[in-house]
Amino acid sequence: MGFLFSKIWSLFTNEEHKVIIVGLDNAGKTTILYQILMNEVVHTSPTIGSNVEEVRWRNIQFLMWDIGGQESLRSSWSTYYAGTEFVILVVDSTDRERLHISKSELYQMLANEDLKHAAVLLYANKQDVKGSMSATEISQQLNLTSVKDHGWHIQACCALTGEGLYQGLEWIGSRIKR
Template sequence: MGFFLTKMMTVFGNREHKVLIVGLDNAGKTTILYQFLTKEAVHTSPTVGSNVEEITVRNTHFLVWDIGGQTSLRSSWYSYYSNAEIVILVVDSTDPGRLRLTKEELHRMLAHEDLQSAAILVLANKQDVKGSMTAAEISQHLTLDAITTHNWHVQACCGLTGEGLNASLDWMQSQVVAS
């Protein structure tokens, strides 16, 4: 009976799933976190350390860690990796000059043993800005097609308006329900 009850609780979402939001500074990570939570744009300042919020999507509970992306903080990202099921990489679609650095950080994360089973969600943020790169262009620059060791998805979005974020939450839920 205990096993059945535990299994039912997992199916109906009583288990909390750890999610990390990472990306270079000024990519929009905190804006997206609070758009997930409040469905509103909120004024943010650079994250020093991390922000943590719980987000529920149709009875699926996510504990979301938004980690600062400044150069000095990126070297400590690995300390958050343990038990992470999903990594959200937020990319500033208006900043092609830093895509090489973003790609390096992504592939460094993918190689870490604590993230071997984590799914990767790439959010191509700031799609509301004229001239921003498309999700397909970002996927190509990050060589996402070469990633065969992790489930991944790239989603165009706008952290300020919330456009594309519901689809992101749906994808996240599909990843943890399938596991």
């Protein structure tokens, strides 16, 4: 009975869940945001600052912040952390040379007090490109199995086609306490 009541109640509440989308420049963060929002590819230019959109998916309301990933902007990521429930880290699966930078940024975020309760979804983007690293390879390179204080999931995806994006949202949805 309690489960049924909570399911019915969730249909009438407008609780919003804050999500930040981060990653290095050119990883596909903005493309992912607008693919989720509009189910289409939007041609974008590099994000300076942030984009914010309200996204409703399966009766869940998200406030999604897409934050610019250029080196000069990464030091300001922490200004967006307060109240964040979910971090989406987008990794360019073709960018082997900078994967160590993504790793460093990830562990720096996880150490931030404002994110101590946040769960992390990693999108291994650009899986459509020949020679891209698999989600398993990225997981190993980032040493994700050492992350014990945060729930995390890695999802292979392609921002251009939308493949894998909704599976990632399914994982986020399963983490929301209703």
